Amino acid sequence: MAGSNEVNINESKRVVPLNTWVLISNFKLAYNLLRRSDGTFNRDLAEYLDRKVPANTIPADGVLSFDHVDRATGLLNRVYLRTTEGQLAWGFEELEKPLSTTEAVPVIVFFHGGSFTHSSANSAIYDTLCRRLVKTCGAAVVSVNYRRSPEHRYPCAYEDGWTALKWVKSRTWLRSGTPNDSKVHVYLAGDSSGGNICHHVAVRAAEAGVEVLGNILLQPMFGGQERTESEKRLDGKYFVTIRDRDWYWRAYLPEGEDRDHPACNPFGPRGCSLEGLIRFPKSLVVVPGLDLVQDWQLAYVEGLRKSGHDVKLLYLKEATIGFYFLPNNDHFYILMEEIKCFVNPNLNCQKR
Amino acid sequence: MGPGKPPPPPRTELDGFLAGAGYKVRSSDLHHVAQRLERLESAMVSSPSHVVSHLTSDTVHYNPADLVSWVDSLLSELTHSYHHPNNSSAPTSSTSSSSHSLPVDLDDLFAIPSAANNWLQPEMPLSQPPQLTVFTTMEEDSGIRLVHALMTCAELVQRGDLHLAGTLVDEMTALLTRINTGCGIGKVAGYFIDALSRRVSGAGSAPASPHETEILYHHFYEASPYLKFAHFTANQAILEAFEGHDCVHVIDFSLMHGLQWPALIQALALRPGGPPILRLTGIGPPSPDGRDTLREIGHRLAELARSVNVRFAFRGVAVSGLEDVKPWMLQVSPNEAVAVNSIMQMHKLLGPDPSPIEPVLSWIRGLNPRIVTLVEQEVNHNQTGFLDRFTEALYYYSTVFDSLEAACPVQPDKALADMYLQREICNIVCCEGAARIERHETLAQWRDRLNRSGFRPLPLGSNAFKQASMLLTLFSAEGYSVEENEGCLTLGWHSRPLIAASAWQASPLSAAIADGDN
Numbered sequence: 001m002a003g004s005n006e007v008n009i010n011e012s013k014r015v016v017p018l019n020t021w022v023l024i025s026n027f028k029l030a031y032n033l034l035r036r037s038d039g040t041f042n043r044d045l046a047e048y049l050d051r052k053v054p055a056n057t058i059p060a061d062g063v064l065s066f067d068h069v070d071r072a073t074g075l076l077n078r079v080y081l082r083t084t085e086g087q088l089a090w091g092f093e094e095l096e097k098p099l100s101t102t103e104a105v106p107v108i109v110f111f112h113g114g115s116f117t118h119s120s121a122n123s124a125i126y127d128t129l130c131r132r133l134v135k136t137c138g139a140a141v142v143s144v145n146y147r148r149s150p151e152h153r154y155p156c157a158y159e160d161g162w163t164a165l166k167w168v169k170s171r172t173w174l175r176s177g178t179p180n181d182s183k184v185h186v187y188l189a190g191d192s193s194g195g196n197i198c199h200h201v202a203v204r205a206a207e208a209g210v211e212v213l214g215n216i217l218l219q220p221m222f223g224g225q226e227r228t229e230s231e232k233r234l235d236g237k238y239f240v241t242i243r244d245r246d247w248y249w250r251a252y253l254p255e256g257e258d259r260d261h262p263a264c265n266p267f268g269p270r271g272c273s274l275e276g277l278i279r280f281p282k283s284l285v286v287v288p289g290l291d292l293v294q295d296w297q298l299a300y301v302e303g304l305r306k307s308g309h310d311v312k313l314l315y316l317k318e319a320t321i322g323f324y325f326l327p328n329n330d331h332f333y334i335l336m337e338e339i340k341c342f343v344n345p346n347l348n349c350q351k352r
Numbered sequence: 353m354g355p356g357k358p359p360p361p362p363r364t365e366l367d368g369f370l371a372g373a374g375y376k377v378r379s380s381d382l383h384h385v386a387q388r389l390e391r392l393e394s395a396m397v398s399s400p401s402h403v404v405s406h407l408t409s410d411t412v413h414y415n416p417a418d419l420v421s422w423v424d425s426l427l428s429e430l431t432h433s434y435h436h437p438n439n440s441s442a443p444t445s446s447t448s449s450s451s452h453s454l455p456v457d458l459d460d461l462f463a464i465p466s467a468a469n470n471w472l473q474p475e476m477p478l479s480q481p482p483q484l485t486v487f488t489t490m491e492e493d494s495g496i497r498l499v500h501a502l503m504t505c506a507e508l509v510q511r512g513d514l515h516l517a518g519t520l521v522d523e524m525t526a527l528l529t530r531i532n533t534g535c536g537i538g539k540v541a542g543y544f545i546d547a548l549s550r551r552v553s554g555a556g557s558a559p560a561s562p563h564e565t566e567i568l569y570h571h572f573y574e575a576s577p578y579l580k581f582a583h584f585t586a587n588q589a590i591l592e593a594f595e596g597h598d599c600v601h602v603i604d605f606s607l608m609h610g611l612q613w614p615a616l617i618q619a620l621a622l623r624p625g626g627p628p629i630l631r632l633t634g635i636g637p638p639s640p641d642g643r644d645t646l647r648e649i650g651h652r653l654a655e656l657a658r659s660v661n662v663r664f665a666f667r668g669v670a671v672s673g674l675e676d677v678k679p680w681m682l683q684v685s686p687n688e689a690v691a692v693n694s695i696m697q698m699h700k701l702l703g704p705d706p707s708p709i710e711p712v713l714s715w716i717r718g719l720n721p722r723i724v725t726l727v728e729q730e731v732n733h734n735q736t737g738f739l740d741r742f743t744e745a746l747y748y749y750s751t752v753f754d755s756l757e758a759a760c761p762v763q764p765d766k767a768l769a770d771m772y773l774q775r776e777i778c779n780i781v782c783c784e785g786a787a788r789i790e791r792h793e794t795l796a797q798w799r800d801r802l803n804r805s806g807f808r809p810l811p812l813g814s815n816a817f818k819q820a821s822m823l824l825t826l827f828s829a830e831g832y833s834v835e836e837n838e839g840c841l842t843l844g845w846h847s848r849p850l851i852a853a854s855a856w857q858a859s860p861l862s863a864a865i866a867d868g869d870n
Contacts, residue, residue, distance in 0.1 A: 018382050019367050023375070025389040026419060029426075032396065033408045042408060044818040048836045049416045051374020054848055057747070069846050074830055076846055096496060122847045124374030145847075326369040 012238045015290065016320055017328045024239050024322045031118065035247050041117060041150050051124040059083040063131045067122075070167065075160055076145040077167065078121045080134045098175040099140060104185045105176035106139040106213070106343035109161075109168050111146065113192025115221060115248035116157055121145035125325050132327070133189075136336045137343050142168050146197065150251035154263050157193070157252075161201040169210060187214045187343050188281075191324065193252075195220025195285075199266060199300075206279035214342055215283040218335070219321055220297055223249055224265040225258050228295035238290040238320045245293065265296070267303030274307035282310035284342045286335060288319035314338055370419075376838070377419045388423035395430050406433045414811040415839035495537040498527055499746070502541060505548055506742040518552045521545060535757055540750045543774050544742075547781035556787070557778040562637035566645075568775065569608050571768035576756050577824055577832060578851050581843045582695045583612035584823055585853040586725035588816045590691045591619050593723035593855075597689035600628045603682055603719075605674060605694040607634030610649040612695070614656055621660035629663045633682050638670040646670060674701055675708035679715045690721040698726060698798075702734055702791040713805040717858045723810060726802075729792040730842055730852040733780050745780050748850070749773060755845035758829040795840055795852040802856055810855040811839030 013021050030049050034042045055065040055078055065080045081099075099105040110133070112119050112126040119126060121143040130141045146160035168174060168186060175182045188198040195217035205212045223245060235242045246259075253261050262271045274280055283304055287297045304311040316323070319331040327333070341349035367379050377385055396404055411429050416422050501524050508517040524545045531538040550556055560568070573579040594600045600620075604612070613632060620627045632653065639645045646668025657664030669681050674697060684690055701709040716724060731748040735741045752773060756766070779790040793801075799809070820834045820841060835842045835849060842849035 013386075018386060019370050019377075022377065022382055022385050022389065022419070023370060023373055025386070025393070026375070026423075029389060029392055029396075029423075030416075033404075036408070044821055045408070045413070045814055047821070047834075048413065048814045048817045051417060052835050052847070053374065054844075067847050069831070078847070120847075124372070128372045325373060328369055 012320065015238070015318055016323070017326070020320075020322070020326050020328060023325060024320070027118075027322075028239050031244070034118075035244065039150060039247070039250055041251065043151070046118065050119065052120065052122045053124045053127045054122070061131070061135070063134045065127070065131070068167075070163070073160075073163065075147075075163060076121060077164055078127070078130070078143045078145070080130050080141040080143070082134050082138060082140070096173070098173060098177075098182055100176040101179060101182070103176065104346070106137060106185050106187055107168060107174050107176075108133060108137070108139045108141045108187045108189050108216075108343065109165055110141050110143045111157075111161060111188070111190030111194030111197040112143060113190065113194045113219070113221070114148070115245075116149045116193040116196075116252040117248055118148070129324065132336065133339065137340045139187075139343055140174060142174075149248070153251070153255075154253055154261075155200075157197050158200045158204070158263075161188075161197045162204050165201055165205060165210065165212070183211075186212050187216060188212055189216035189218065189339070190220070191218040192321075193221045193248075194218075196222060196263070200263065202281055203274065203277070206277045206281070209279060211279065212281045214281045216286075216339055216342060217283060217297075217300075218286045218324065219288055219291055220285065220300065221248075221293070222264060222266070222296040222300050223259045223293060224268050224296060224299075225260045228293075230295040231292050234290065234292035234294075238292070240292050240321055242292065267299060267306075271303075274304065274309060277307070277309075280307075280309055282312075284312050284314065284338060286314045286316065286338070288321055288323060288331075289315060289317035290320045312342075374417060375419050376417050381420050385419050385423055388427055392423060392427055392430065395427070399430065403430060403433050411814075413814040416836065417838040495531065498524060498531070498537065498541045501527065502544055502548070502746065503739075503743065506739050509548065509551060509742075510738040514552050517548070521549045521552055525549075536754075537750070539770075540746070540753050543749070543777050544746060544781065546774075547778045550778065551782045557775070557782045559787075560775055561640070563640075565775075566608050568768055568772035570611070571765045572772040573611055575765040575769035576759055578843060579611070579695070580823060581820055581834075582727040582851065582853060583615065585812065585816055585820055585841055586693055586695065586727060586855075587612065587616045587619065588819065589725055589810065589812060589855040590616060590693070590723055591623070593691060593810070593857075594620070594628060594689055595623075597722070598628045599631075599685075599688040600691065601631040601633065601684060601688045602691045602693060603633045603635070603684075605635050605692070605697040607636045607646060607649060607668070610634065610653050612693070613653050617653065617657050617662055617664070618660060621657075621662045627660075627662040629665075630657065631665045631667070631688065633667045633669060635669045635671060635674065635677060637672055644668065644670075673708075674698075674712060677712075679718060682719070684719050690719050692716050692719065692721045692724045694725065695727045696729065699728055699734070699791045699793060700789040702793065703786050703789070709801070710805065713802070713807075717806045720858055722857060724807065724856040725853070726798065726856065727851060727853045728795070728798060730795055730844070730849045731792050732794050732797065734791040734793050742781060745777060749777055751845050751848050752850055755829075755832065755850070758831050758845075760829065795837060795842070795849075795854065798852075798854065806859050806861075807856040808859040809839050810857050812836075812841050812853065812855060817841055 016024070034046045036042065055067045057064050057066050062083055063080055064083055065078055068077045068079060069075070099107075110130055112121060112123065122145070126143060130143050133139060133141050142164065144161060144164040146164075147156040165186065165188070169184050171184065174184045176185060177183060188202055190196070190198045198215050198217055199220065202212050202215050227242070231242050249259050249264055253259070253264060259265060260268045260270050262268070265271055285297060285301050287294050291297070298313075301311055301313050314335070316331045316334065323329055323331045324335055341347055365379055367377050367382060370377050396407075407426065407430060411426070413422065414425065501520060505517050505520040505524065508520065524541070528538065528542055528545065533539050533542045547557070569579075590602065602613075602616070617630065620630060632650070634646055634650060636646050650666030650668055654664050654666055667683065669677060671677050698709070701707065701712055729748075731744060733741055733745055733748070735744065753770070756769060776790045779788060817834055817836055820843070824832045824834065831846050833844055833847065835844065837849070837852070840852055840854040842852045844850045
């Protein structure tokens with residue numbers, strides 16, 4: 001209905017800067033064109049419209065990147081590394097050395113968002129975000145180009161996440177710490193579907209005895225059959241609708257499944273408790289106060305707490321989805337500070 | 353605006369944050385774009401489903417980085433199809449390309465039987481898992497050592513220490529015996545060591561005869577999708593540019609075996625309203641042995657054109673280099689629509705001063721072409737510093753060779769395709785001055801140059817993108833990717849663009865002066 005649509009547009013315009021509004025509305029429009037009502041997806045047009053950037057081994061603002069492709073699977077990871085002052089270009093001799101022999105350098109395995117369907121590791125918005133993570137946190141970042149739905153449904157994204165994690169853990173050049181204590185200090189991070197992937201990969205890692213030091217779930221994508229209060233209240237108001245959320249779950253979950261599938265609703269009626277899974281890492285869960293699925297995100301936090309796991313909730317009351325794409329708002333800086341402290345436990349961080 | 357807030361950015365500046373997200377929007381245009389997005393949202397909500405579905409499936413999109421033009425064109429498409437439900441395309445303004453999608457079936461473009469010119473690629477077996485040895489994955493000791501040694505050697509060459517460089521070449525040659533030189537880093541390193549060896553010893557690279565060059569080119573065409581992509585994309589753009597014209601003239605900067613043209617002839621034959629009169633001027637080197645290769649190829653193309661009822665005339669222009677071409681040789685007449693087609697040729701004109709590129713661009717512009725199609729390697733191999741150039745080439749060709757291995761081409765295509773690339777490597781590493789012709793530059797550099805020389809871009813659309821993607825699935829292995837880059841298309845291997853296709857037309861004269869600073 002045109003009237004309420006206008007209200008919705010005006011509301012979202014009030015809470016974000018104009019360039020953010022343009023960016024996210026542009027995505028919203030494009031994504032509306034790409035999703036078909038029969039559940040198929042216009043992948044060609046999606047790839048055409050997506051803004052991509054190549055990797056660059058020449059340092060730009062203290063960060064260089066290069067792509068690695070797994071021989072067997074074709075899975076691409078984009079690696080981002082911090083460069084030292086005056087370093088001109090990254091040479092292959094670096095592959096023989098660890099990141100540091102004196103201190104721990106966090107390695108963040110990053111899963112980009114896009115509701116399991118959109119974007120890639122080389123999408124401009126995510127390349128930029130990963131570079132910012134390197135700079136702010138002093139971390140190495142490995143961005144995983146996982147297979148997307150609807151062409152590749154559950155559990156492909158989780159499989160690719162697990163493969164990437166194993167690859168990262170086994171790279172000698174991603175290790176850090178004193179020689180007696182040298183290991184890859186891995187954290188998992190992701191936004192939207194990427195956050196969801198973090199959770200499931202972390203569970204698998206914990207079960208397999210593979211150490212992950214922390215999970216960072218930024219606006220994670222969870223859901224369930226029930227319509228929660230936040231979904232009803234915020235439907236269509238801040239760029240996202242229940243209808244599009246439903247589409248993405250239908251595209252990702254196995255055909256015929258509903259949203260109480262544990263991939264979507266890990267602490268729901270078909271989920272399982274993580275109680276006793278001692279190796280499950282500490283979590284930082286970031287919830288934008290204007291995200292319509294926040295009730296599910298908050299339920300996730302509750303689920304972790306009830307299972308006895310360490311979880312910090314960062315609730316950003318006035319933030320909309322995608323607030324972290326452009327550094328033009330306070331939430332962005334608060335977020336970066338939190339992540340930096342989370343992956344650098346030795347830093348003397350102020351308690352918020 | 354309260355106290356303490358930063359001043360707003362200058363009005364003509366691009367919004368820096370959106371630029372980081374891949375979008376080019378001026379700060380002063382943000383409101384316009386926002387307003388359009390709002391209108392589109394409302395329109396789509398209230399439009400009948402066939403209108404929205406038209407926007408999705410039939411509309412051709414151009415240059416998504418330019419948000420202003422993208423939203424404007426979407427809105428006009430939406431408005432048009434809302435009012436004209438039976439007409440699938442909107443009339444376009446004169447400044448943008450036509451939004452008609454190509455009315456030619458993909459099969460038709462490749463179905464031309466030609467015994468003498470069998471350029472139809474047989475189906476490649478895709479069942480084998482690709483043996484990817486992407487350069488950056490090298491973590492085997494000898495691979496890393498070799499690359500390390502190559503860089504050190506190149507640095508020595510740059511410093512002028514040829515004696516020490518020569519010693520290192522010997523060491524590397526010995527190292528090579530311990531690794532597999534049939535594929536992967538061993539193979540690529542081998543070529544670079546060979547090129548360095550020639551440079552250090554002063555032997556240089558032997559220039560290839562035109563005949564050899566043509567053969568190598570043909571096999572490179574067969575073994576990989578790069579040249580097919582180039583031809584396909586250029587033809588698509590030329591076809592669109594020729595719409596509505598009855599007399600058309602294509603000037604091909606390097607005819608080779610004329611591989612590009614059967615598809616265009618066929619497409620013109622099938623266009624609604626009938627084919628135009630087609631003239632093709634093929635530029636190529638003179639044949640040494642008294643044969644007139646250009647004319648022979650012209651004959652074959654003429655036969656093909658006759659078989660599909662396209663009135664066709666061919667003219668060959670034999671010159672050793674593009675710099676020797678004079679516009680009068682092309683005999684362009686005023687009533688014909690001209691397309692200038694340059695596939696991997698322009699970079700050869702970037703030699704040392706007096707560099708022929710400006711005069712050539714100038715006479716091209718003087719022909720007032722409807723379109724100039726330009727395909728070039730997407731890399732900067734024209735840097736003055738030897739080490740930089742060497743490093744760039746090492747990365748670039750490693751990626752190209754990897755992609756070839758995965759495409760699993762058959763022999764002798766593979767071996768000869770490798771030689772084709774080896775020649776390029778040798779030229780980049782061994783030669784200097786006028787002898788160094790493989791002076792590849794990036795799309796960004798070409799954009800700059802062409803904008804300054806009085807051309808403006810003709811964006812390649814989502815239809816060309818889609819069909820290029822289809823081409824890849826037909827002919828190549830997994831791992832190739834087509835990307836859109838501000839109106840141009842690139843073909844690359846896994847996220848690394850390797851070849852870029854763009855289209856241009858002459859800017860109106862007054863605009864050329866005003867746009868000089870953009």
